[in-house]
Amino acid sequence: AKAMTQLLTDSGFEVSSASDLTQNEMRTAISDFAGQVAAKGPDTVALVFYAGHGIQVDGENFLIPTDIDPKRDADIPMQAVRLNDVLNALTSVPARMRFLLLDACRNNPFPDLKSSTGSGLAIIDAKVGAPGTFLSFSTSPGAVAEDGNGVNSPYTTALLEAAKQANIPIEETFKRVRVAVNKATDGRQTPWDSSSL
Numbered sequence: 001a002k003a004m005t006q007l008l009t010d011s012g013f014e015v016s017s018a019s020d021l022t023q024n025e026m027r028t029a030i031s032d033f034a035g036q037v038a039a040k041g042p043d044t045v046a047l048v049f050y051a052g053h054g055i056q057v058d059g060e061n062f063l064i065p066t067d068i069d070p071k072r073d074a075d076i077p078m079q080a081v082r083l084n085d086v087l088n089a090l091t092s093v094p095a096r097m098r099f100l101l102l103d104a105c106r107n108n109p110f111p112d113l114k115s116s117t118g119s120g121l122a123i124i125d126a127k128v129g130a131p132g133t134f135l136s137f138s139t140s141p142g143a144v145a146e147d148g149n150g151v152n153s154p155y156t157t158a159l160l161e162a163a164k165q166a167n168i169p170i171e172e173t174f175k176r177v178r179v180a181v182n183k184a185t186d187g188r189q190t191p192w193d194s195s196s197l
Contacts, residue, residue, distance in 0.1 A: 001051045003152055003160055011163075013047065023065040026081045034089040042094035047101070048086065051156060054104030054121050056142075060084070061121045063104060070110055083124065091130040097197060098130070103138045103145065103155045124194065136174055136193040138181070145189055154184040155191055170197065 005017045016036065018029050037046045053064035057073055062080035070076050083102075090098045104121065121142075124135055138145040138155035148154045158180035162173045178191045 001049065004049045004051075004156065007160055007163055008047065008049075013045075020066050022067040023079060023081060026063065026065050027085075030081070030086055030089050034093050037090070037095055038093040042096065044095045045097045045099070046090055046093075046095045047099040048090065049101045049103070050086075051103040051153070053109045054083070054102060055080070055109065056121050061124065064109060076110075083121070087124065087133075087135075091133060095132065097132045097134065099134045099136070101136045101159065103153055131196050134170060134193065134195045134197055136177075136191060138191055139189045140192045143189065146185055148184075154181045154189060158184065158191075171195070 001017065001019060005015050008015050014036075016029070016033055018025070021029060033046075033048070037044050050063060055062050055064060055076065057076050060077070061083035062076055063083060063086070064080055068076070068079045070079055087100060090100065102121065121137060136159075138153065146154055148157065150157065152160065155177070158177045161180065162168075162176040165173065165176070168176075174191070174193050182190045
């Protein structure tokens, strides 16, 4: 996340950065960000990059805060943050484009909870959001992403490299990310995206 913060800052984005958040802190950060986007006006380009644990329960995706302590599957929806809530916060304010980049498709961090939790994240279609929305997942739906051997995951590493290329359409940028991650992981991981741009 630090490298993405630096890249976005260097690219002219006004960046709000936070790490290791509790559920309430995550919700506050999402709400504050939506407020900042609304204050900037309808020509704003909003981008959320999330690196951390994500999990699906009964086909619904959740981002995992630091204070979660589930005893059963049913605790996750009450203690985590729904990915749809993040997307809804982004699409509820007028903006020219919205990007939601998720490096969160890791192993289930709660191995004792298996009955309704699935591998990786479930697919979300950008068409359910407002026009001008681009979603990128670090791997394909239901698959698990790798952490990698370096400071950043294969997805973030590829994203940082691809984003440095000038004058390339966004779809081509993420195609390059897919190819780089697939190559770096010997075909075990292929990023996925959905767009209503």
